[in-house]
Amino acid sequence: MQGKMILDSASIIENKATLKTDSLKNAGDIRLTGNAAQLVIDSGMILQKGVLKIPEGKLLLLNADTSAMQVAPLAGIKTENPVSGKVVWRIGEVEAGSKYVIPFVNDSLEDVGIELEIVEAGIGNGYFEFITYATDTNNMHYPPVMYASYFKNPDDIVNRFWSIEAKNYTVVPSATITFKYAESDTGA
């Protein structure tokens, strides 16, 4: 589908479905289910109310403009899965100083997002993938690349993981990255 889309109640994009639209505005939760589910945005999206839930599948933003994703208070994106469910933003060779905000929220709609500010532009039509999820107080479940023996001070580790991965670049941009955690992520 191309054009403008307004989702005014809870919506589900499931299994292998791809929903592609030029712009999207929501007024209720949207949920992607199934590893192949995709929500593809050509131009921009406004998360106006409710949460875009991506336990599986991905949101793909094709517009590198930092304003391509806007979010109102009490709205956001929830991934919460260590191995699947991600936000993909094709930012390519944007100039230094470009600042991207991934508005991840937790169940309480608290900000657990990521900010990525480009310091040196990259080369190539690359993109970034973003994930976050909460853990228990022992930092379980670990991301797939980690092992329990490396976690010596679970009480001192924020109960959350974030993942950022840059792909498809010839020269990957450098960036300043800020991670936000909720008070509930600091419990021992």
Added chain:
Amino acid sequence: MSEPPALVSQWADTSWLPVLATLNTTENKFTIDSANNYSLWALSSDTIQTQKALFYCEGFEDVEPADSTLRRSCVNTSDAFMNK
């Protein structure tokens, strides 16, 4: 791969890549400083930018804050934990 030394200052082994982050407990966030990171990332043959950038932030009581800014140490797990 062996486990990381207890003190970050002993992390000369490039298998372990300490990444300093500025922790802001008022705003519940930590920032990976670009200048710091760039030099630290350069310690590794595979920079953070070319691998999965996955961090965990560990509150090292044994790290003295360099200044009045509370700093804690974060481990760049991309180098430390991948390809194992």
